Structure formats: structure tokens, C-alpha cells
Amino acid sequence: MKFFVIFAALIVISMAAQKKVTLVSCVAPGWASQNGGTTGGGDNVAETTVSTYAQLKAAIKNASIKLIKVIGTITITARLTLKDQTGKTIYGTAGAKLVSTDQTKDGPGAYDTDGWDNLILDDCQNVWIDHCEFRDGVDGNFDIKNKSDFITVSYTKFQYVKAPKPGGSGGTNDHRFSNLIGSGDGAIADAGKLNVAFVRCWWAPGCKERMPRVRFGKVHVLNSYFNSFVSNKCIAAGFQANILVEKNVFENVKNPISLMSGFTAVTQTGNSFINVTGNTSGSGTVFTPPYSINELNVTDVRADVTANAGATLDGNYCGAF
Numbered sequence: 001m002k003f004f005v006i007f008a009a010l011i012v013i014s015m016a017a018q019k020k021v022t023l024v025s026c027v028a029p030g031w032a033s034q035n036g037g038t039t040g041g042g043d044n045v046a047e048t049t050v051s052t053y054a055q056l057k058a059a060i061k062n063a064s065i066k067l068i069k070v071i072g073t074i075t076i077t078a079r080l081t082l083k084d085q086t087g088k089t090i091y092g093t094a095g096a097k098l099v100s101t102d103q104t105k106d107g108p109g110a111y112d113t114d115g116w117d118n119l120i121l122d123d124c125q126n127v128w129i130d131h132c133e134f135r136d137g138v139d140g141n142f143d144i145k146n147k148s149d150f151i152t153v154s155y156t157k158f159q160y161v162k163a164p165k166p167g168g169s170g171g172t173n174d175h176r177f178s179n180l181i182g183s184g185d186g187a188i189a190d191a192g193k194l195n196v197a198f199v200r201c202w203w204a205p206g207c208k209e210r211m212p213r214v215r216f217g218k219v220h221v222l223n224s225y226f227n228s229f230v231s232n233k234c235i236a237a238g239f240q241a242n243i244l245v246e247k248n249v250f251e252n253v254k255n256p257i258s259l260m261s262g263f264t265a266v267t268q269t270g271n272s273f274i275n276v277t278g279n280t281s282g283s284g285t286v287f288t289p290p291y292s293i294n295e296l297n298v299t300d301v302r303a304d305v306t307a308n309a310g311a312t313l314d315g316n317y318c319g320a321f
Contacts, residue, residue, distance in 0.1 A: 021317065023040070023041075024044075026040070026128075028128040028152050028154075029152055029154060029199050029293045030152040030197025030289075030293060031152050031195045031196055031291070032127060034290060035149070035150045037126065038126045038127065038150075038152075039087055040088065041067035041089035042066060045067050046067065047068075047069055048068050049068075049071060050068060050070055050071070050074070052074060053074055053075060056070065056098075060080055060082055060085070066089065067089050068091070069093060070090065070091065070092040070098070072096060072097075073096070073099060074099070075099055075101075076099065077100075079116070091316070093314075116137075117138065117139050117140040117142060118135075118136075118138075118141050119134065119142045120143050120145070121143070121144045122146045124148045124151070125149050126150045126151075127148070127150075127152075128154070129142070129154070130154045130155060130156070130318050131308075131309075131313045132310070132311060133157045133311045134157070134158050134159075135160060136161060136162050139177070140177050140178055141158045141179060142179055143180040143181070143183075144179075144194065145180070145181070145182055145190070146187070146189075146190070147190060147194075148194060149194060151195070151197070152199065153198050153201060154198075154200055154201070154321070155308055155309045155312070155319050156198075156310070157202045157310035157311075158179065158204065158207055158211070159202075159203075159204035159205060160178075161206055164176065176207055177210040178208075179211060180212065180213050181214045182194055182217060183215075185238070185262065187216070190216040190217070192216075194216050194217025195219075196212075196218075196219045197220040197221075197222065197293075198220070198221045198222070198224055200301075201225075201309060202224065202225045202305045202309040203225070203226045203227075205229060206228060208228070208230055208231060208232055209231070209233050209234075211235060211236075213235075214235075214238055215238045215241055216240045216241065217242065218242045218287045219242070219243045219244070221235060222247060222248070222293060223246075223295060223301050223304075224248045224301070225249050225251075225301055225302050226251065227249075227251045227252055229252045229253065231254050234250060234256045234258070235266075236258040237259050237263035238260045238263060239261070239262040239263070241264060241266070242263075242264040242265050243265075243282075245257060245267065245271060246270055246271070246295075247270040247295055247296065248271050248298070249272045249274065249301045250271065250273050250276050251272075254278045256273060256278065256280050258278075258279065264284065266282035266283055266284065266286065267284070268281065270298055271298065272298050272299075272301075
């Protein structure tokens with residue numbers, strides 16, 4: 001499955017003073033640039049505009065529709081799937097949102113009532129998520145699993161704004177766990193997969209854990225900002241995780257780097273730790289990225305990410321790297 005996505009469970013797109021390029025000229029940074037790259041809808045394709053759930057569902061299921069523009073607020077009444085789709089771009093105009101108030105598996109809400117996420121990549125390849133905002137996922141905000149590979153998440157904001165809801169199935173009454181990569185230690189088909197880059201992302205206040213929590217994958221966390229003061233831990237290295245933590249800012253958080261059982265290696269380099277507690281060290285030597293990215297100086301990360309991460313671009317544009 002190859003497609004380019006620029007939407008999330010919540011999209012709030014507005015103008016921002018950031019360099020931007022038109023959709024047809026967008027080039028994914030990081031892992032999504034590998035394996036042939038991420039092409040999205042391609043050049044000179046017809047655009048389909050949607051403003052209702054029925055229209056969005058029909059456009060997603062129609063394999064011949066490659067470019068979808070979301071306008072206004074769409075209430076999600078049942079889960080949407082892009083199964084067996086390829087070469088698709090979905091983006092929002094200014095103020096576009098996908099929202100749900102149904103706190104069941106069919107309509108994500110918040111705090112793990114029965115284990116669904118706002119967005120799941122399941123056996124997907126070459127996906128780019130750019131300039132989105134995810135908030136208040138039931139189980140998580142955005143999980144990547146089941147042999148998914150060559151994924152980049154850039155300029156995306158993760159947060160929780162609702163109070164914890166007790167009684168959920170996630171084993172805790174405060175399940176604000178944002179991003180899981182790899183579903184379990186026994187998912188051995190994920191070995192050699194789950195190569196993911198998080199570039200200039202923001203784990204904002206409300207996130208408790210999994211920023212991200214990684215199994216198996218070669219994961220690059222670059223130029224991102226962590227400032228959730230309710231955190232238990234931020235980046236968590238689980239079974240066979242291989243994580244490069246590079247030039248990020250951790251501020252007012254606990255355990256910026258959690259070394260769990262069975263990880264392969266974690267290298268932290270050039271990061272800034274401000275008023276943090278807990279572990280800040282890596283262990284072992286990680287992979288060398290097969291791509292290059294225009295990296296920010298760590299002193300510029302907080303200002304750049306807080307100004308530009310999230311749904312901060314006008315429609316028809318993506319960020320430039």
C-alpha cells in the first residue's frame with residue numbers, strides 16, 4: 001500500500017510563516033523517501049472535494065480517486081479504512097477537521113474504552129503524514145504496526161486535552177499513550193520492518209507515554225520537541241528496538257529515554273535536556289540512516305516546532321525540508 005496522507009483524526013489548518021511547496025512538488029523526508037519514495041496522488045490528477053462522512057468514505061474506497069480535499073468539519077460515524085488503496089493524497093483546507101464523539105472501537109474518542117486509535121497503519125508501505133494534529137485517541141493517537149515500513153511523520157502534533165477517563169480496557173485509568181510502533185514482542189514478521197522517521201514533531205502537554213514506544217523498527221526521532229509535564233516516559237525502546245534520538249529538545253518531562261527489556265540499541269546525540277528527571281542516556285550503536293535531511297540546530301528546534309507542527313499549512317501545500 002503506497003499513499004500520501006495529510007489528514008488525521010483532527011485537522012486544523014491555518015497559515016503559518018514557514019516555507020511551503022505545492023502538493024505536486026512535495027518530497028517526503030526520512031524513511032518515506034526510500035523504497036521508491038512516496039508519490040501520493042501524482043501530478044495533474046482530478047481533485048475530489050468532500051465535506052461529509054459519506055462523501056469521504058466513498059472517495060477513500062474508490063481506487064480511481066487519487067486526490068481528496070477535505071473541507072469543514074466531518075463527524076466520523078464509523079471507522080474508515082484505506083485497505084488495498086495506493087497512490088492517494090488526502091489533505092485538508094483551512095479549518096478542516098475529522099472528529100468523533102463515539103468512544104467505542106467504531107468511533108475513537110479518548111482514554112482506551114476498547115482499544116482503538118485515531119489512526120493505524122497496518123501492513124502499509126511508503127506513507128507520509130505531514131502537518132497533522134492528533135488528539136485524545138482512545139487507545140493511542142497514532143500507531144504503526146504489522147509489517148508497515150518506510151514511514152515518515154513530520155511537523156505533526158500529538159496531545160491530550162481531555163481529563164483521564166477511568167474504567168477503560170488499557171490497564172490504566174490514565175491511558176494517554178500516544179504512539180505505539182509494533183504491536184507485540186511476538187510479532188516476529190515485523191523484524192526488519194517498521195522503519196519510521198519522526199521529524200520536527202511535537203509531543204505536547206497531556207501525553208503520558210509512548211512518544212513513541214518502539215519494537216523491532218529502525219526509528220529516527222529528529223528535531224522534535226517534548227514538553228508534556230504529565231509524562232511518565234517519552235521515547236521507550238522495547239524488544240529489538242533500534243532508535244536514533246537526534247537533536248531533540250526535552251523540557252519538563254520524566255524519563256526522556258526509557259531502555260526496556262530486549263532493545264537492540266539506542267543512540268542519543270546532540271539533544272537538549274531542560275529540567276528533566278530520569279534517564280537521558282542511550283546504549284549501543286544504532287543504524288546509519290540511508291537518507292539525508294536538512295537538520296535544524298537544536299537551539300532552533302523549540303521555536304520552529306511550536307510555530308509549525310500541527311495543522312498549520314494552508315490547503316494545497318506541504319512543508320519543505
